[in-house]
Structures are given as C-alpha cells and as structure tokens.
Amino acid sequence: MKKESFPHTSPCGSMSEVSDVETSLNWDHIGLKVGLEIHQQLKTERKLFCNCRNTLVEEGPEVIFERRLRPTRSELGEVDVAAYFEWKKGRIYEYHAPLLASCLVEADEEPPHSMNQEAIEIALGVALAMDSKPVDEIHVMRKIVIDGSNTTGFQRTALVSIGGGLEIKGKKYRIQTICVEEDAARKGEEKDERISYVLDRLGIPLIEISTAPDINSPEEAIEVASWIGTLLRMTGKVRRGIGTIRQDLNVSIAGGEKVEIKGVQELEILPKAVSFEAMRQKKLLELKEELYRRGLKKDDIVFSPIDVTLILKSSKSKVVERNLSKTKGKAYAILLRNFKDLLGFELQPNRRFGTELADYARFYGDVKGLFHGDELPGYGITEEEVRKIYDSLGGDIEKDNFILIIDEEEKALKSLKAAIERIKAAFDGVPKETRSILPDGTSKFMRPQPGAARMYPETDIPPIPISDEMLKRAFSLKPPTPGEKKRFYEEALGLNPSLAEQLIGSEQQEMFERLHSRLKGKVDPTTIASLLLVHMVSMKREGIPVDNLNEEQIYESLVLLSEGKITKEGLPELIKLLSERPNAKPIDIAKSSGLLTMGEKEVRDIVKKIISENAKVIEERGERSKSLLMGLIMKELRGKAPGSLVAKLVEEELKSFIQHRS
C-alpha cells in the first residue's frame, strides 16, 4: 500500500504525523476521558440460568443446528441498524452444542431457570468491596444482540449495584454500575454468510463493572483495569485464563465524541487502544479543519455515482475482474472535488480515512471493499485506467479524488451511499460509533452506537429481591481491596513488600492462602510464598513441568519440611523431582532420592570425615578453613541437613580437631 501522508501536499497544513502522536500527545491537553467496562467470568458451580457446568469443553459429543435471527421492531417500527443489516445479509448461524456443557436453555429451546444465587452473591461481595450500593430488587433484562453470539438474539443482564469507587495513587475513580450477565457463545469459523458458534461459553456468569469516564491517560487505564482485575481475583471466585476477562472501553477527547471500543482481551493492549483512539479522534478533528481550510462544505459532497464499468471492463486487476464477472457486476465511482490526499490520510497506524470509508461500505452495503484515488494506481489497476476514471468523472487528477466500488449494482450503490454519508460526517469531526479492537490496538468501525433503549425486561424471570441473608453471604465473599491485602501480607504474615506485591492477584494466591491456612503457621509464610512464586516459577521457566504437581503433593512436601524431615534447601529439589513423577508420594521420593534429613550423629560422621580428608589445609589455615569446610560438607549433604546444624557441628569438630593436633 502506498503511504502518502498529508503534510507533503499541504505546506500550510498543521496536521501531525501519526508516528509522533503516540509519543507526543499530552493527555490533559487534549482532554482525554476514558471509561472502562470490565467483564469477568465468575467461577460458579453452574451457569447463570441453567444447571449446566460452568466450563468450556474441547471434545465430546455435540449437536449441531442452524438458526437465523430477525430484528425485532419497536412500537414506532424502528429496528436496530446492525441487526437489520445482519438479517439482510442472510446470516446463518451454525451452533455447536456440546452435550457436556450445554442444554436446551442454551439452545433457546427452554425458558431460563431462575438466576444463579451464587453469581449474584459474588457480584454483591465485589460491590461491597467497592462501596457500591446494592439495588433493592434485581430485574433481569434482555439486551438485543443480534450477531448470533446469543441463540436468543439477546443477552440477559441484570443491574446489581450502583455507585462506589476506588482509589489509586490518591486519585479517585467512580464506579457507575455493577451487573451480572450471561456470557455469549464462543465464535468459531466465519465463512461467507455462515458463522459458527460453540455454546459451552453461553450462559457462563459474568460480572460487569463499569467505571465513570474518570481515567485521563493510557497508564491510568491499565492501572484501574489491573486494580479491578486483582480485586476480582481476590474473591477466589473468578475464572482464569485467556478470554475469561474482557474489557470494553469508551474514549473521548475534547471536541471529539464518546466512542465505544469492544473486545480488549489482553491488558497490554489496553493503553494502546486508548492512545490510538485518542489519536484517531485528534486526526479526525484535524481532517475536519483541513476540509474547512480547503473551503469545502458538507453540501459539496453529493451522491452522484458514475458508471465506469466500461473503463475497467478489460482491466487486468484480479479484484476488478472477479467483481465485474458477478451477475449485474458494475463499477461505480464518485468524484470528490479538491479531496486529493485526504482519503490516504492516516488516522491510526496503517488505517487511513479511506479505510474507514471501506468499513462503512462493508457494513451498509455488504461489499468486500472500496478503492480511492489516493491508493491508485495499485491492486492491478493501471495509471491509464485511473486517468480514464478521472476523465469520465470530469475531475482533475492533481487536485481531486474519487471513491470506487465494483460489485453487484445494488450493493455497489448502497455502499457508495454509505461512504458518502461517512465523508459528510467528517465535517462534524468524530462520529458516534461502536468499534471493535484489532490485534495491534487499532480499531475498526463495527456499527453505529445502539440505543440504550434496546433493553427490555426478561419476562421469564420474576424480580429477585436482595434479602438480608443474601447480603450476609455476600459480605463473607467480599474481597479485601488490593491495598488492604498487601498490608495484611506484610504486617501479619511478614512477607517482604515485593513478595507481597507479587502474590496479590497472582494465579498462585489462592493456593498460597489454602496452604497457609492448612499448615496453621507451621511453615513460615515467606517459605510458602517463595516456593510458589520464586522457585516454582523459575523451574517452570527452565522447562520443568511443575504444572503437573497437584496441590496435595505441595502440601505434603511442606509438611515434611515442618516436621524437619527435609530441609529448606531440599524442598525445591523435592518439588523438582515430584513434578516429573506426578502420582508419587513426597515422602517416598524424599526417601528414594536421599533428601530425608540425617540425624545429628550421621551428619557429625560426615563432618569428621571431611575434616580428616582436609587435614592438610586445616593445618595451614586453622580456624579460617571453616568456610571452605562448610562448602564441601554442604555439597556432600545435598540438603540432607539444615545449614545451621552443619555450622554448629563444623564449629565443634573443627575446634576439637585443632586441639587434638596441637
């Protein structure tokens, strides 16, 4: 793709380069405001509205069926734009229903059962931790979602609490709402008008936490997201792994618009998503300015397609050929006067204004793409053909621009119309859109923002009053805030600050808590934490299969340590050996590999042996040979005796050896 950036052709233009925006944007200055919507799967026994297990399955028997969805109408006859276009495209959804993790409820063949109490109580517990106020009575709603990810055509969601907030580095961030909702089906393949989904994920309970737009920089966004993520994990009641937590965000800058970005799965993408969107809005504002600077007006942009099929009829371009060979395949172009270089203008890395137009064309007209003058000649379309297009449109190749769509006549015209509408919207700056995240942190147009009104009551489930008993149980599930927990680890358990920090929100935290409480203080918390977070993590890095270990083996190993049967030094060694023999008993492995501690007499014998072997050195160095001897003995013992004992015995034996000699 040709990279033409705007400033070259507009010497007096003030438009900045994409590359430096990322580093040079002053977030306060541009008035960045970000709100987060965090969705986290809850680890309940059952799904939210049925008795299926809360789990994903990769194999086992499944039933496959096909469905279509039809947009519903409001009283005024209105339909949701996205829903309407999905239906128009003749979408077929192919559902894979694994029998191990879905039933008639997921298949939309049975009304939902009553809502999972456990899920509500976990959400209430989280609400209490953030000082968010529970509502008096929960009403389950249906939120229209018609991309096929919900077999019903809506997602069931319920508001559980309102308000509250959190504080990081002295700054307060408000919480707007906390909801419990059902997760959508897992998307599989997409081929033409057919999309497949797996139903195991459908109905898994999610907690949704929405913050107010109080976040003012990409760094804050990641801080707030991690804080909330950590809090959620500290309930011990959330699922872990890829896809179990997802963030949506809304981003605006001064003069811009609140744009929603959906589907951020990895935390690292979050700051990028924020800055790229801020950049995109800034660029769109610059584009707007430039349009006015060039003396262009919204009314100049008219839908006046010209048939250029004849010019491209014998084109060697593969794309052109393919599309023209369709029945009723036509090429239509629209001239854009004085638009040179504006369509190639970059809004995000590798995403130009022309890319946005193409996304609109795809959404509204169901075409594969759109060409514009700033990227042609290219894609097999020759300079000669471009010149002819300009000629037939009556345009000036130096100053003007055009958009071109080649497809079935009706689709081509419909999508050109959508592109023209998008160009018109550029005169107002930033359109109100819902966008979906791309892997590199940029985003693409998904749909116009849906109305808040697309939500109506789930009449199959009566309202659920929040009782005192529920609140009591919620209170017992209330997680400490990350700050409170860190203080507890440091002050009550004596972990050092870095270990405490590492432990909080980590995957090992729950196991640490369980082990610590089962061992009842017989093993120092620091020993447990460093086994899990330091030794085992570095073993894993070395390729030792520590994931094979079960918690019971780790527990028993720690018990051996507490009983003095192995040493602190021998513990990592034992763990290492156990991970290669997942079903073995720690005591057996310790025995067979000689990790059991020796009695004082045995150790003393070894000490004596080493001393007599090194008599010469001792004669030369006297007492100073102690550290050398320690090293040799410890090596020989390989963790079979605690260092303190060895030191004591070396001291005694060395003294008596020297006395003896002299």
Next chain:
Amino acid sequence: MKKDINSLLVPGKRVKIRTKNGLSLSGLVLQRYEIFDPNYITLKLDNGYNIGVKVDNILEAEEEIVEERKASGEFVPETLPSEVVSKKKIHIIATGGTIASKIDYVTGGVKPVLKTEELLEMVPELRKIGEISSEILMSIFSENMAPPQWEEIAKRIYQYQQKEPGTGILLTHGTDTLAYTAAALSFALGKLSSPVAVLGSQRSSDRPSSDSAFNLIAASIYASSDICEVAAVMHGETGDSYALAHRGTRVRKMHSSRRDAFQSISSLPIAKIDPFTGNIKVLRSDARKCGNELLDKEIGKPNYKFSDKVSLLKFYPGMPPELIDFLVERGIKGIILEGTGLGHVSEQLIDSIKRATDSGIIVGMTTQCIFGSVNLNVYSTGRLLIKAGVIGLGNMLPETAYVKLSWALGNFGYEEAKRILLENIAGEYEERELPSYFPMWKHE
C-alpha cells in the same frame, strides 16, 4: 410528605429519587405485574436497566421533566412496494397468541401486530408467496379453547372459502391445544377445496430468535400449495432448516418448549417445506390433492357442530370407578379412555364401564403409550372390555379420538356416531404403522 411521594410513584411518571441508603436515582416508573411484591416500585433507569426500589427505602422523590431522547443506531427500514409474484390468495385468521408483535422498549410491553400491512412490513417474505389478507376472529389463550370455539373457527373458514374460493387459509393459534383444533377442523371441514394450515410459535415473536416468522412463511407456502388437507405447520427440527406439515389428526405437541415439539405420531407428515426456497416436498402418497372436490360426493355443507358431552379420561393405577359413575350421572354421552399398553384398565372399573355403555354412552379405548395401537383381543382384560361394550380405536391418538367423538355426537345420532368413530375419515387411523414411525432415541 409520604403522601406526596406516593402520588409520584405511579406508572408513566419520570422521577428523581433519593433512597435512605444514599442512592440518587432517576428514571421512569413502570407498571408492575400484579403478582410482583407490591412493596417495591419498578424504575427504568436512563441506562435502560430496570430495578426494583423498596417503597420504604425512598427518602424523597420529585418529578423530573426530560426531553425524549432519540436513540441513534435505530431506523425505520423502508418498505418496498408490494411485488406480488404469485396470484395465490392467502387469508390469515388469528385466534390468539401473537404471530407478530412490536415491543415497547420502555415498558417492555408487547403489542400484537394486527394490520396486514404491518405484518407484511415485518415478514416481507410473505409478499412473494401470495396476496395476503388477515382478520382477527378471536383473541383467547390456547388453553381456553373449547368445542364452541372449534365450531366458530370451522364456520368462519367455511364461510370464507365459500366467498373466496381457492383461498389458502392460515389459522394462527396458541400451541398448547393447537393439535386439538387441527383435528377438530380436519373433521368439521370435510373435504377441502383449498389448503388449511394451523400454526403457532414456540418462541414468542418479540424476540429475534422467534420461530413465528419461519412458521408463518412455511405455512403460507403450504397454504398456496395444492394439498387440500388441514395441516399443522411448524418447525421440523430444532434448527431453522425445514418445516413440516402434519396431518391435523395425527399431530401431537410432544415437548413443552422445543420449536420442533409438533410431530406426526406413528405416522409420517404430509410434506416437508423449505421456507427459504419455497420448496415443498410431499412425503405421503395419500396426500389429498386439490381439484378433486367435484368428484367427492361428501362435499357440501360441512358438519361443524361439537358436543360438549364427551370426556377424555386417563386411566392410572388405583383409579376409582366412581370417576366413571360420576360422568354417567352428569349426563355424559361419550368417554374416550386412555388405557395402559394395548388398551387396558383395572378390572375394578369394568362394572362401571358396563353400566355406562348400557345406558347409551359410547366408550372408546385408546392407548396412553401414545405410540402404537390398542388391541383388546390379546389379554383377558381386553376381552372383558369388549364384552362391556368398549370400542377399540386402533392407533387413533387419544386427543384426536376425543375430538372425533365430540364431533360425531355433535352432528350424528348414537348409531351413526358409533359407526363413524371406526371409519377412517380424515386420516385419523394410520393403516400401516411402519418401523420408521417410532423416533430413534439416542442413548450414547
């Protein structure tokens, strides 16, 4: 002060509320269902969510005036001028339930679409199938249907077909007793001169996944076909792939909620319909073709009366004979029994049954096994029942037998009714039951 609050907390008012636990809420007060706890109000918040607020928890409330917000991302699709491809006429008669509806997204209220034009806007595919007209005959829940309604429906269909010959009829119906009505029409309308499709929906039409448009399209295809039978037209399987037209006398609702709940029992559907291509594949060689009505001697004024003096009784272990005595005392004229297995009841009941038949009550036997036929000759209890005057009804479905006896007694005398009960007049007896008619249950 409290009194003021209450006057504000009425459905339709926009209010701003402060609660005792420190929440500040604004939204629209909605109507609550009567079965909900009256100590709460339902509030629709600006973010679209509904919540319940305990009236006791409300500290203060004031009315709020807010401009209507226009939701973005919504539009009214333009409807294309009707391009009727086929000249076939289809008339929709609604009896209840909603085949098409619009949602009031604010209150959650669902309003049935009543006008033909609106219906065509929502299911534009119908335009391609035929020229559609519609009417609302009645508006009752399926479970409240009874013989008088069957009579009214049959009469209306007959009248319409007299006035507009050749028009295919779509009868929309709640699904619970849809099969009974389909059977009733099969008997009452006699030999048809145009197709009659009875249809309903298992997922309400206010949701995107509703099966109502699918069934409506499929039924319209059936109604414009040349099969002159009363058929229940519904989803064929759980997916949106094909619909089935079931003979009205052999169809039964076999599941409380699945889309494909309606199936032909110990039988084969009349036709398989692809609503997307419009293809209709006839599955039965004995499907009655239209155009033969002049040859049929029986054609003429149908017999659409139904007797309400018929009862359907399911035998169960321990059933007391007094239940039958009671019906006899109440002046019943016909009883359909749902016996066990091949058509049995306990010996205890036989005397009562005998007394009933002796007093001129027609007693028919069907099987509660649903699948299969009764046979009173195999075991001694069966033979005793024959002696007591019970008529074995072969593989006629219990519900169909009930409807048939009600129809027979409504239009004919005792002897004639008895004779008709055993005659196969609308495909209610499946003459050959094939091994493939029993569903293949999956066990692994």
